[in-house]
Amino acid sequence: MKLLCRLALAVMVLGSSTSVLAITPAALFDQVTEQARSLADESWTAPSVELPSELSDMDYDRYRQIRYRDDQALWNDSGLFQVELFHPGFLYDHPVAINVLEDEQVREVPFDQQRFRYDDEAAPLGELDLSDLGYAGFRLHFPLNKADYRDEFAVFLGASYFRLVGRDQGYGLSARGLAIDTAAPEGEEFPSFREFWLVRPADDATQVTIFALLDSESVTGAYRFDITPGQRTEVTTEARLFARQDVGKLGIAPLTSMFMHGEMQRHSEDDYRPRVHDSSGLLMATSRGEWTWRVLSNPQRLQISGLQDTSPTGFGLIQRPNDFDAYMDMEARYEKRPSQWVEPLGEWGEGRVELVEIPTNNEFNDNITAYWVPATPMKAGESRTFRYRTFTFGEPINEPLARVVRSRQGWGGFPGQSDPPDESLRHFIVDFRGGELEGLDPSQPVTMTLTSTSGEIREQKIQPLPDGETWRASFELMPEQGKPADMRLTLNLHGRHLTETWNAIWNADER
Incomplete structure (x- = not known):
């Protein structure tokens, strides 16, 4: 499979022997940054990988019958973390390259069918030659809830989406690496992570580092994610962005969720549940000390609103309340869906938190998104760096006001x-x-x-x-x-x- 050019490792020649230079995580991030910078100088090329029709045409139920083998997890020999990989197919038709940094060396993780079980209706896929594919993404595991079991707590899968959970939480809203022209009349652009580098942590480490290369028609980027699982799973992100062309609306630290009906809206569905949503409101803490709670809705028409500020203290999509009786759903368990907070690190300048609410008639489509929009548009040839901390939580955030x-x-x-x-x-x-x-x-x-x-x-x-x-x-x-x-x-x-x-x-x- 032809992927983006690989990270070139430095080579040192001593006499007649050749050895690969050791590389640190900081040096690796700098090299990914240079790759993103160089890519922005080139014309954009859409991913050209074509999956076999047996993969691209499959439905969700058949895709779920492809299961990763537990004994094939990366780093399962020692330490607290392990990594499992996703098979391409269904909606995930643009495989990504995955590399690991361990023992101060980078190595590619090639696609290997032996890592998967093809059960039931997916069994015929095991007979195909899929050796030239990449993976759709990956998930991270850690003993989050019990000491003797490594729970899944983070998933990177599809475009620039990733999802996080903390202790005793279930997946709900998603985060994204970047949003471009969301809800714009000319259509939204979806940047994608094309390649990842997973840094193997020490056996006793409680934090794992991921690097990612982002690419789209308008922007390229190098991302560093330092992820710490726990009661509040936390990610410190550094995004180094390079504009290939002018960007109409740049959305930083996007969060995406679902709101079908709640306490402020009557709903026409014949539904016993009083609420159906992954998030109930947008919360923003301004630089002036004001906290604003914006009630979410499922409008009849597209609705876009913005909260202006200069370098806000934080914002997030929040799930209130957090008790079973508020939702009455034993399958979805909406009371366990996490809230997620974004906290800028450093000065972000003037801009707005923009909230987009899209009409929906079901609970399977994400129809809510929120992100930071800088007041000054990003122009072709420009570069910007954004640092922020994002974390999940269940109980109320430490808010000083009622x-x-x-x-x-x-x-x-x-x-x-x-x-x-x-x-x-x-x-x-x-x-x-x-x-x-x-x-x-x-x-x-x-x-x-x-x-x-x-x-x-x-x-x-x-x-x-x-x-x-x-x-x-x-x-x-x-x-x-x-x-x-x-x-x-x-x-x-x-x-x-x-x-x-x-x-x-x-x-x-x-x-």
Whole structure:
């Protein structure tokens, strides 16, 4: 299989003998960087590998019948980490090159059918000659939950996607290396990791390092991922990007998730589950100390919004709540889906966190994505470096303010009302808990700050709930036809914010 040019190892000639120079992880990253830089000077070439039709035309069920053999895992002879590889096929029709750095030398991991079992309907594939293929991707294992078993905690598979889980979590949202022109009228560009270098850790190490070469029509890049599995699986990322051509919209540290229906939206499906989503909101911590909770939706039309800032403290797609009763799904177990946070390292400058919400009628398609967009577009020939830390979590992040625990809405009237209001009138309730609201006496003069970009706000009210822990803000909105209402709400005491900022967009035709 013809792949991108391999990393050239330096050779030193001493008399009549030849030896390969030792290479360190830092030197390897520099060489991958030079490869990305050189690639950006060349015209883009789409991947040309063609899989046999038996692989490219297979469905998901048949693909799942190709199973990796446990005894073939890389590094399974010693240490805490091991690596298993993915077979190409189904949606994963662009194999990648995989190399390992161990004993200070780089070696390629060639495709080997003996690493796989071809069960049931996949059995005929075992008779094909697939020796010239590459792998679709890989997954990392570590004793995350129990000392005697190495759990899967990270997967790199498809384009520049990767997924992470922490202790006692199940896969949900995904991260990506880079997003380009997401939701743009001319169509999105999907950069792909074309080659990986896996650095073998010491036997007692609890962190593993991965290098990756990214390529697309507009951008190339060298990536370093330092991954530490644990209760919060954490990845420190350095992305060195090189523009092959002008980039319309550059999306840094993208997160991708699914939202079908939740507590703020009525759903037309005949579904016993009160919520179906991998993430319920976008949380952003600004450089000014404000925390904004943006409620996710499944809109009837594509919806794009942005939160402006200069070098934000962080942002993430968050799954709230985290208890079984909120979802009632014994198969999907949405309460175990992780939240994921992105924390910039260094100054990112001016820009915005952009949120894209795409209509969906099922829970199998990711329809939510969020990423950082620099204010200054990236031009051809330019290079930029971004460093950030991203991690998964289940319990609430260490937020200093009271947070939103419920957002609900319904008709502003009530059944049997003699003079009912217009059906467009919406009654919203937002419940906050934690922070300085905890134990706050009901006599305290808590106030509400509420704004909306359109429509008329009515009947604002604040009250503590009977549990003694939660405070409720309620109001009515008469939307303005044809204009979405972008609403922002906080609770305050003596002029100081007690809560994160609740933010939601409501359209008059979506009820």
